[in-house]
Amino acid sequence: MTKRVDLNSDLGESFGAYTLGMDKEVLEIITSANIACGMHAGDPLVMAATVKMAVQNGTAIGAHPGYPDLQGFGRRNLAMSPGEVKDYVIYQVGALEAFARVQGKRLQHVKAHGAMYNMAAKDYKLALAIAEAVKAVNPDLILLALANSEMVRAAKDVGIKVAEEVFADRAYNPDGTLVARGTPGAMIHDRAVAIPRVVRMVTEGKVTAINGQDILIKADSICVHGDNPEAIDFVKEIRKALMEAGVSVEPLGNFI
Amino acid sequence: MTKRVDLNSDLGESFGAYTLGMDKEVLEIITSANIACGMHAGDPLVMAATVKMAVQNGTAIGAHPGYPDLQGFGRRNLAMSPGEVKDYVIYQVGALEAFARVQGKRLQHVKAHGAMYNMAAKDYKLALAIAEAVKAVNPDLILLALANSEMVRAAKDVGIKVAEEVFADRAYNPDGTLVARGTPGAMIHDRAVAIPRVVRMVTEGKVTAINGQDILIKADSICVHGDNPEAIDFVKEIRKALMEAGVSVEPLGNFI
Amino acid sequence: MTKRVDLNSDLGESFGAYTLGMDKEVLEIITSANIACGMHAGDPLVMAATVKMAVQNGTAIGAHPGYPDLQGFGRRNLAMSPGEVKDYVIYQVGALEAFARVQGKRLQHVKAHGAMYNMAAKDYKLALAIAEAVKAVNPDLILLALANSEMVRAAKDVGIKVAEEVFADRAYNPDGTLVARGTPGAMIHDRAVAIPRVVRMVTEGKVTAINGQDILIKADSICVHGDNPEAIDFVKEIRKALMEAGVSVEPLGNFI
């Protein structure tokens, strides 16, 4: 059976007069777009334009809810209770879903952003709040979650579909979690290392952890970036290597 | 045939630690709730709680989008273009609709708030932007609009359902528009005048304009307030007078 | 020598159409006002009005900076770096100081709000950022800080004046820190216990910790609340008890 994998990227992060990201370029090479919902980035105009552009490119659309912290771009930990997180996710998914409907499309998935994503990866209660919010808004949505994280567990417990995502440029601990940024060796900068490594995650379901041990990992989607021409170029290389390895690059909705 | 009318009120206007309005009390006596969507008032927690409370009371739910101006409570004119207004309305209706869906309900209507309402009542292009947004999100929604306004015209042009609303405490110009606040005689403070007047709008479809002339008016819904105990009391009196006149007080969705 | 103590309270926490607190009533019985600066509460109009009212009452004015989290009222922990906190404090103190100057007055003090206060009480780096911000804006300002906290230490290290504040309704650990809310016995609800207890903190510099042991505490100011008539009444009782014990109730600036 042909192996399949999704390429996802964060989009629609501009705001008013402020432009961020090479959305047009990255849309052409990914299969799923995580679109900001107006809290940590994005505004109604940006959301409308980004959803339209994704639809024109045939890219699957996902909501990318974050903390209400525009100045911090949703990257600062904020002590919201699980109940607060649940309502904030419902709000943001609902808002983005309306723009999808305006374009005659359905949402494919939800992926939490920044600090919300990182906190929920380790905090089961937050993860559960996100999974419950997704289920409440639309039980057909896929939760796109860090592989091996509490979010994966919560999605399964709640009974919604979940896709596990991996990173080409991050090291893994023996227990399958990400090595924290800042730790020596946490980032893999050498593309000659990163690319075969991510291909192996997809084709073999394995990755070499930071201690040298091989561990199991589920790679339904690869998180990529489109901030600058180099990043775009890196995605193209990953895509090419995947195809050469016989992997089919498709939106999550096709196989989850 | 029994005359029917709806009673609508703005709800869910609290924000974070700030509480506003007697939502619980007013919910019991109205038939349609216009719920703020987080831009001029309301936040995701307030929206979730207000929608839940409305559902428990059996009150029909509407989205109440406004300008993104919390400090001004959406009451200050803001020169957004029709395109901007359209996207802001789609965003807010989508967010509120998600909370309705979480409670297993559908939205009944959309009513613009404050300055957006007042500007669109006179500006056809803004009115059209709002009507198009409503249609794009969900063509079954009713636009609740000022009687005789550009919003009524725009809704008809766009082909969505429209309900016309009247005010018990406001004077009318001979052309059916509201006498501007601040003009002598613009406000009707005497309940002994206001109540039979609004009953007549519903039962006869007529109101005496400020120049003494009788004009035609369509009263599908009466806008009422729940800010304080006196306002609540006034609504009860209106409701009682309507029932005594044989009018059935029902949500818009029953008869529009 | 006559013992002296200050009574401080948070004011100016209204925002736009939202009203909070009994500012007028509490202003008459306190000696120092901590005025919100538009981030977690307050807006320019509220700040102008509150500063004016404080000046008319002869109450000393302080800036009350908080996290930029209006929906959470600045009570949710937010992972801002010390550098970010420093700039946010400079901004807020500067804004409030302008309103004081407009009224021909100088600021007396700065007190951090909510989560910023609580986090800085335990985190020396945050405390240092706040103390440095205060010194940079105006080295004559007093930092009003939780007794025995890291903020007291940071203010001393930086070389600015510091006042230590105590709570009438909170229990203390043997090391002088507050017993965390939620812990049994953390709150002292019985006024017959709370009032003599706080008088003793001022007159003897001692308080009985939660384990029964007497500890030393410096009570330059007592934090009081003006949210409701009962709170106002409690402040009046504290004030009366202090005066009966021969304590002079005066603004911090008189004795720090």
Add this chain to the structure above:
Amino acid sequence: MTKRVDLNSDLGESFGAYTLGMDKEVLEIITSANIACGMHAGDPLVMAATVKMAVQNGTAIGAHPGYPDLQGFGRRNLAMSPGEVKDYVIYQVGALEAFARVQGKRLQHVKAHGAMYNMAAKDYKLALAIAEAVKAVNPDLILLALANSEMVRAAKDVGIKVAEEVFADRAYNPDGTLVARGTPGAMIHDRAVAIPRVVRMVTEGKVTAINGQDILIKADSICVHGDNPEAIDFVKEIRKALMEAGVSVEPLGNFI
């Protein structure tokens, strides 16, 4: 006597993760910086960094207050009352002044931004509110205002210093006001026309209005832009032409 003129530009318009403008480059060629104050653009970190950079370049610092409309970049008309505008200006000037003080500097001037500037240019009550705010915060500040506008009149009536600014790329009406954007001929795109034209405004105090008639104009400062390399280049050409004409390019504070 040597003619003197100032070159001013808007700076510090970045926000959080969003970067805007070539501040470093433009700072080296202008004499006065209008720094955004966190309402329509800028945040405390950006303000701190921009003020520091301006001080290092020896550029005079001004506050650039705007409407609280980040998504609209302060360019959308907002119906704030004169009282509201006054308090919003006090707030923003105070905040920026604190950052100047931290760097051991004083503010030189205040210039309103975008819609606030455009509305106050024509509305004497708004202009008066701004002038009164400036005077209340610091009566030594210069108001930088559109030449021939209501802001100039208001500043004189209030008794504060005022500098009149001109635009190199805009046409003028015979009454000295700007030809509205969108009107044919409103923008002067040809640098060979624009540069001698602006030099003449400075050296002769005259400009040819759109109807061909020569009118008087006071050019204390020229508003320039630093959005892109071409804009920077244009400023350099203006500066060179001024110097060749024997004009001294200096900060406002030297000669107003």
